[in-house]
Amino acid sequence: xxxxLFIPGPVDVxxxxxxxxxxxxxxxxxxxxxxxxERIIGNTRKLMYTKNTILISTSSxxxxxxxxxxxxVSKRCVNFANGAFAERWHGIAKECGKEADLVxxxxxxxxxxxxVDEALSSGKYDAMTMVHNETSxxxxxxxxxxxxxxxxxxxSFLVDTVSSMAGVKIEVDKLGIDVCLYGTQKCMALPxxxxxxxxxxxxxxxxEGITGRGHYFDFLALKKSIDKLQTTTTPxxxxxxxxxxxxxxxxxxxxxxxxxxxxxxxxxxxxxWAADNFELIPEEKYASNTVTAIRxxxxxxxxxxxxxxxxxxxxxxxxxxxxxxxxxxxxxxxDRTVEELMQYxxxxxxxxxGPSC
Amino acid sequence: xxxxLFIPGPVDVxxxxxxxxxxxxxxxxxxxxxxxxERIIGNTRKLMYTKNTILISTSSxxxxxxxxxxxxVSKRCVNFANGAFAERWHGIAKECGKEADLVxxxxxxxxxxxxVDEALSSGKYDAMTMVHNETSxxxxxxxxxxxxxxxxxxxSFLVDTVSSMAGVKIEVDKLGIDVCLYGTQKCMALPxxxxxxxxxxxxxxxxEGITGRGHYFDFLALKKSIDKLQTTTTPxxxxxxxxxxxxxxxxxxxxxxxxxxxxxxxxxxxxxWAADNFELIPEEKYASNTVTAIRxxxxxxxxxxxxxxxxxxxxxxxxxxxxxxxxxxxxxxxDRTVEELMQYxxxxxxxxxGPSC
Numbered sequence: 136x137x138x139x140l141f142i143p144g145p146v147d148v149x150x151x152x153x154x155x156x157x158x159x160x161x162x163x164x165x166x167x168x169x170x171x172x173e174r175i176i177g178n179t180r181k182l183m184y185t186k187n188t189i190l191i192s193t194s195s196x197x198x199x200x201x202x203x204x205x206x207x208v209s210k211r212c213v214n215f216a217n218g219a220f221a222e223r224w225h226g227i228a229k230e231c232g233k234e235a236d237l238v239x240x241x242x243x244x245x246x247x248x249x250x251v252d253e254a255l256s257s258g259k260y261d262a263m264t265m266v267h268n269e270t271s272x273x274x275x276x277x278x279x280x281x282x283x284x285x286x287x288x289x290x291s292f293l294v295d296t297v298s299s300m301a302g303v304k305i306e307v308d309k310l311g312i313d314v315c316l317y318g319t320q321k322c323m324a325l326p327x328x329x330x331x332x333x334x335x336x337x338x339x340x341x342x343e344g345i346t347g348r349g350h351y352f353d354f355l356a357l358k359k360s361i362d363k364l365q366t367t368t369t370p371x372x373x374x375x376x377x378x379x380x381x382x383x384x385x386x387x388x389x390x391x392x393x394x395x396x397x398x399x400x401x402x403x404x405x406x407x408w409a410a411d412n413f414e415l416i417p418e419e420k421y422a423s424n425t426v427t428a429i430r431x432x433x434x435x436x437x438x439x440x441x442x443x444x445x446x447x448x449x450x451x452x453x454x455x456x457x458x459x460x461x462x463x464x465x466x467x468x469x470d471r472t473v474e475e476l477m478q479y480x481x482x483x484x485x486x487x488x489g490p491s492c
Numbered sequence: 493x494x495x496x497l498f499i500p501g502p503v504d505v506x507x508x509x510x511x512x513x514x515x516x517x518x519x520x521x522x523x524x525x526x527x528x529x530e531r532i533i534g535n536t537r538k539l540m541y542t543k544n545t546i547l548i549s550t551s552s553x554x555x556x557x558x559x560x561x562x563x564x565v566s567k568r569c570v571n572f573a574n575g576a577f578a579e580r581w582h583g584i585a586k587e588c589g590k591e592a593d594l595v596x597x598x599x600x601x602x603x604x605x606x607x608v609d610e611a612l613s614s615g616k617y618d619a620m621t622m623v624h625n626e627t628s629x630x631x632x633x634x635x636x637x638x639x640x641x642x643x644x645x646x647x648s649f650l651v652d653t654v655s656s657m658a659g660v661k662i663e664v665d666k667l668g669i670d671v672c673l674y675g676t677q678k679c680m681a682l683p684x685x686x687x688x689x690x691x692x693x694x695x696x697x698x699x700e701g702i703t704g705r706g707h708y709f710d711f712l713a714l715k716k717s718i719d720k721l722q723t724t725t726t727p728x729x730x731x732x733x734x735x736x737x738x739x740x741x742x743x744x745x746x747x748x749x750x751x752x753x754x755x756x757x758x759x760x761x762x763x764x765w766a767a768d769n770f771e772l773i774p775e776e777k778y779a780s781n782t783v784t785a786i787r788x789x790x791x792x793x794x795x796x797x798x799x800x801x802x803x804x805x806x807x808x809x810x811x812x813x814x815x816x817x818x819x820x821x822x823x824x825x826x827d828r829t830v831e832e833l834m835q836y837x838x839x840x841x842x843x844x845x846g847p848s849c
Binding site for chain 1: 497
């Protein structure tokens with residue numbers, strides 16, 4: 136039985152989107168692929184509210200995290216962390232041989248403007264990383280307030296929006312984000328395998344002076360190709376078909392504002408359910424609009440719950456990393472509908488109130 | 493009009509293979525994906541005649557070239573080059589900050605055992621790179637003879653088999669190849685977006701002592717995950733569906749030996765056509781079984797020829813890089829049939845003998 140994916144990515148992909156991948160191969164150096172890339176770039180700029188360079192990578196978003204680190208950290212970076220994915224930034228920085236400091240807050244808390252201000256005021260850093268929406272804890276950090284602080288410093292502002300882009304409005308140029316990156320398998324409701332990012336002119340200029348950019352994730356090489364509506368190496372053509380189609384759906388069919396509204400509405404429903412039955416992990420004002428993380432205050436057997444939901448045709452998501460057993464998550468992202476979420480919550484209620492949970 | 497791709501990758505993919513990508517998403521951490529990965533690894537080991545670790549990367553093969561360099565070059569590497577893709581190895585090595593020497597022969601010539609022996613005997617190198625089948629010049633270097641030489645040295649043997657694996661028998665363990673890498677969009681007749689490689693125990697052991705392995709292409713991290721039938725990051729699930737299906741087709745339906753025979757038969761036909769009408773670029777004994785590169789001895793207008801073939805429903809391939817205008821290529825790889833190739837040659841004859849070529 137095909138399960139409905141109530142995990143925070145990969146998410147269910149609409150049949151009409153999957154269908155795009157049945158299209159035959161084309162040359163990766165011809166006019167047809169250039170036209171596809173041109174549409175993708177145009178619509179991605181709309182999606183991200185940016186005029187910056189758009190890079191398309193055949194990799195997961197983690198690859199572009201490595202790219203951001205390799206291309207944008209010259210002296211030393213600070214990695215703000217409030218969960219598993221924010222911590223990954225720090226691991227990557229160290230693995231790429233960069234000088235890097237980890238500034239951590241408790242899992243479940245947001246990164247705040249004050250925390251960022253304090254670290255950056257040390258003058259030690261030329262780059263900072265953060266995760267906008269921590270998939271592991273359901274926390275959405277206040278990016279606007281943080282951006283206001285970052286503007287006062289000469290640092291590269293590197294942001295992982297993996298689980299928020301296309302589900303929440305993120306105005307890249309207004310926020311002054313230098314590198315904003317994400318994968319396709321979360322709020323964009325596409326199969327995994329492609330990652331995208333915007334890169335500011337300032338970041339590109341800075342990269343020219345940074346050695347150790349490597350090859351596959353060298354932003355300058357990627358830019359040089361994409362400026363010609365080409366890719367450096369053979370891209371995942373089938374995934375580009377799907378991306379092209381889905382961006383058009385998001386921008387021109389559903390509409391961005393409607394998409395954000397739907398995500399907000401689903402988040403409201405999930406949070407109310409959580410508050411009525413358990414406890415939200417984040418403070419409500421920092422709760423994510425794309426995934427709701429819930430403390431397992433009833434000490435339910437999450438493994439048992441997972442099994443019961445599987446029988447009902449759902450893929451359930453418990454917590455992540457050190458939150459694995461003490462929390463569970465209700466994702467509401469991508470092309471998920473309000474009705475599907477409500478049905479899921481009903482089924483969840485039934486499973487929870489039944490025996491063995 | 494959908495064109496038949498007579499370019500050396502991406503190649504045409506069978507509808508039944510494309511169809512696999514319509515399958516719905518699944519969790520990237522569940523039992524189902526592990527079962528898929530297990531089958532892929534088992535069949536890939538058969539395809540490569542190896543017991544080595546198999547790594548699966550969501551990237552193009554170029555990404556794994558970077559991985560091979562980062563993980564396996566400690567002191568200094570030698571990059572044997574006889575075409576564009578062999579030269580890429582050298583570029584990557586330099587970009588990754590490795591000490592590297594380029595040993596070049598004229599484009600169109602093979603790398604020979606003597607050339608390799610001479611370079612390695614200097615004792616300067618702990619790693620060497622080569623391309624088995626140079627897509628840019630249609631040259632297949634004598635890998636068995638080279639392997640016989642390499643065995644006498646303590647060097648990591650890094651081989652790009654991008655355009656030969658699955659079209660030509662490459663017995664990795666017998667040859668003692670440490671890292672053997674390729675993408676899916678050539679002889680495997682799959683969409684691009686995934687790359688695979690085998691890594692020997694010796695290479696993995698050596699990697700432990702090498703810093704600067706980075707993150708995304710860190711072979712030790714990739715191995716740690718794949719040993720648990722997991723991936724480090726969310727993989728391109730749709731492409732894994734297609735890979736799983738196609739490996740089964742290659743190994744269990746067509747059969748590997750039949751596949752090699754078909755490629756050899758097509759190569760024979762293409763070479764005869766080339767010799768009758770033009771001139772082969774490589775010496776016949778080094779001519780590739782997957783792509784035939786032909787000197788444009790009649791000084792045809794290749795742009796005009798490309799247009800005429802496009803009208804007949806073909807994507808034609810001229811030369812690559814500095815061979816762009818002086819040569820053209822007839823690929824015969826993947827699931828291409830003998831009949832399709834013969835029809836193409838007939839149509840090519842008609843176009844060539846007609847006006848404007």
